[in-house]
Amino acid sequence: xxxxxxxxxxxxxxxxxxxxxxxxxxxxxxxxxxxxxxxxxxxxxxxxxxxxxxxxxxxxxxxxxxxxxxxxxxxxxxxxxxxxxxxxxxxxxxxxxxxxxxxxxxxxxxxxxxxxxxxxxxxxxxxxxxxxxxxxxxxxxxxxxxxxxxxxxxxxxxxxxxxxxxxxxxxxxxxxxxxxxxxxxxxxxxxxxxxxxxxxxxxxxxxxxxxxxxxxxxxxxxxxxxxxxxxxxxxxxxxxxxxxxxxxxxxxxxxxxxxxxxxxxxxxxxxxxxxxxxxxxxxxxxxxxxxxxxxxxxxxxxxxxxxxxxxxxxxxxxxxxxxxxxxxxxxxxxxx
Amino acid sequence: xxxxxxxxxxxxxxxxxxxxxxxxxxxxxxxxxxxxxxxxxxxxxxxxxxxxxxxxxxxxxxxxxxxxxxxxxxxxxxxxxxxxxxxxxxxxxxxxxxxxxxxxxxxxxxxxxxxxxxxxxxxxxxxxxxxxxxxxxxxxxxxxxxxxxxxxxxxxxxxxxxxxxxxxxxxxxxxxxxxxxxxxxxxxxxxxxxxxxxxxxxxxxxxxxxxxxxxxxxxxxxxxxxxxxxxxxxxxxxxxxxxxxxxxxxxxxxxxxxxxxxxxxxxxxxxxxxxxxxxxxxxxxxxxxxxxxxxxxxxxxxxxxxxxxxxxxxxxxxxxxxxxxxxxxxxxxxxx
Numbered sequence: 096x097x098x099x100x101x102x103x104x105x106x107x108x109x110x111x112x113x114x115x116x117x118x119x120x121x122x123x124x125x126x127x128x129x130x131x132x133x134x135x136x137x138x139x140x141x142x143x144x145x146x147x148x149x150x151x152x153x154x155x156x157x158x159x160x161x162x163x164x165x166x167x168x169x170x171x172x173x174x175x176x177x178x179x180x181x182x183x184x185x186x187x188x189x190x191x192x193x194x195x196x197x198x199x200x201x202x203x204x205x206x207x208x209x210x211x212x213x214x215x216x217x218x219x220x221x222x223x224x225x226x227x228x229x230x231x232x233x234x235x236x237x238x239x240x241x242x243x244x245x246x247x248x249x250x251x252x253x254x255x256x257x258x259x260x261x262x263x264x265x266x267x268x269x270x271x272x273x274x275x276x277x278x279x280x281x282x283x284x285x286x287x288x289x290x291x292x293x294x295x296x297x298x299x300x301x302x303x304x305x306x307x308x309x310x311x312x313x314x315x316x317x318x319x320x321x322x323x324x325x326x327x328x329x330x331x332x333x334x335x336x337x338x339x340x341x342x343x344x345x346x347x348x349x350x351x352x353x354x355x356x357x358x359x360x361x362x363x364x365x366x367x368x369x370x371x372x373x374x375x376x377x378x379x380x381x382x383x384x385x386x387x388x389x390x391x392x393x394x395x396x397x398x399x400x401x402x403x404x405x406x407x408x409x410x411x412x413x414x415x416x417x418x419x420x421x422x423x424x425x426x427x428x429x430x431x
Numbered sequence: 432x433x434x435x436x437x438x439x440x441x442x443x444x445x446x447x448x449x450x451x452x453x454x455x456x457x458x459x460x461x462x463x464x465x466x467x468x469x470x471x472x473x474x475x476x477x478x479x480x481x482x483x484x485x486x487x488x489x490x491x492x493x494x495x496x497x498x499x500x501x502x503x504x505x506x507x508x509x510x511x512x513x514x515x516x517x518x519x520x521x522x523x524x525x526x527x528x529x530x531x532x533x534x535x536x537x538x539x540x541x542x543x544x545x546x547x548x549x550x551x552x553x554x555x556x557x558x559x560x561x562x563x564x565x566x567x568x569x570x571x572x573x574x575x576x577x578x579x580x581x582x583x584x585x586x587x588x589x590x591x592x593x594x595x596x597x598x599x600x601x602x603x604x605x606x607x608x609x610x611x612x613x614x615x616x617x618x619x620x621x622x623x624x625x626x627x628x629x630x631x632x633x634x635x636x637x638x639x640x641x642x643x644x645x646x647x648x649x650x651x652x653x654x655x656x657x658x659x660x661x662x663x664x665x666x667x668x669x670x671x672x673x674x675x676x677x678x679x680x681x682x683x684x685x686x687x688x689x690x691x692x693x694x695x696x697x698x699x700x701x702x703x704x705x706x707x708x709x710x711x712x713x714x715x716x717x718x719x720x721x722x723x724x725x726x727x728x729x730x731x732x733x734x735x736x737x738x739x740x741x742x743x744x745x746x747x748x749x750x751x752x753x754x755x756x757x758x759x760x761x762x763x764x765x766x767x
Binding site: 101102104105106107108109110111130131132133134135136137138139141142143144145146147148149150151153172173174176177179183185186187188189218219220221223224225226228229230231234236238239240241243250251312313315316317318321325329362421422423424426427428429 | 437438440441442443444445446447466467468469470471472473474475477478479480481482483484485486487489508509510512513515519521522523524525554555556557559560561562564565566567570572574575576577579586587648649651652653654657661665698756757758759760762763764765
């Protein structure tokens, strides 16, 4: 089995070969003009979005994706959540000595596939190799640059009373898919990660409804509950959500019950939360669901009132109310 | 001793605290308006430079710097090498469980200090925590966006016969400083890493001489010999350099002799190679040396002729000639 060696990261001939014959070849990047220390971008607006994410998911391969597809989805989605058209990605690899070249090829192929789907290009990269036992297989950093769409003003501090809270699909598939694989659970029903670039839903949404969309956020680490708490804190508002409206698939609910998870805290990597004008919310939900058959958007709550610190209140199935707090403790390490 | 725990990376309250009270506090970042998934940048030109680098240097602290100062210097310098004013950085941290909070604070302080020196701002970031034994202390990714200066056209494929090759200072201090610390050598003469942002030399250089500067490259992994080979390959030229002109400090030469290194292959993190118009070379050397007392720029060779594959020829002290090839094998793993 061919594996990565320390020499592949040292700046010499072997690194040159790895980069040219494996990495750039898989990514479909033409190097006739050489590789510079930085890429030159041409942008068409002065308002850009810039984001970074490191991925350390364990295991590297799970139902519905791998660390490569996850990295592209995560960074593309972060740009979308700022109201930007994703354009340019960077790719930083930290690889452990002994990592199988075949696995690297699989990951790179999926990176390319997801870049093509999202309409982004990898324009600059970096590869480091560390010794056996000094990393865990491979870690990936993707940073991204996007062009913010005109007439958008989207940020976490924009939530105001009267606005509606929408989630774009069922919650928790990514978290359950990774935990199932990590624990070698042989789940009936085949839960696959939701990790996907959201380009084909979010760009049309903004093209049509930009002035009515005030907050976009993908509920990754910590899930919907944590992300809503962050928005509530940043906007100084109280958000109220209805347990009866939360979209959870029966499979995810069953596994959550079994393993003791709350789907509200499970990470999604291909869903988004949108806080929109209350009077446009139904129209927006219908529009989101018309873009992609995987979308199961629904209104899960409202922004209730301004509040000094901000928080999230859940109305339970039985009509009780409880504070939905930021989680304390470990949750799910290395889920993305 | 306070250390990083898995919970610091899980998206909950502890992560929120770490990011707010340690990372953002040390970086001097105001979060009154909350933290979005991506930052919004305002740029003043349509030509941007974009680069990424992951840093895995071992040990994390060495004479003259640490992984934090190295990360900022490396990414800032990559933007400068594209003829861009460095502007915005991202910061991605992968931290091993059990890492000392005090060390994290020291690293962050140095990141802030070097950002201030280079005139760049960290605008977006990401923090992941992996278990004990799943990484080696801390790995850092910095990506960067810069604005390319007007009238610059700088790339590795621009070298042409008749141009002169300049190196901006003595070679190999970074490599020797890291290897000395790694091997616990107690070196006389106190060799410190050259790692520093090159902003205060390169920006004035380009302001005055942009049309005469054709290639800029910092000789990091693989050193001057490897970097010149890359340029020769990308430009399809033969580059000729003179051993008698190479700037090496007596200390670096002594340690290299002792440990069996060739300074031509030792990495620098605060030097650059410039390929410039032959008739401007002396003036440019004098200008570089006037910008900073640490600069010891000199002309080390010329671009000789076009060549199908491209390569580098060294004229030795005794007048012999030998091919200076890309290195094969391990060189210095984890040097940056």
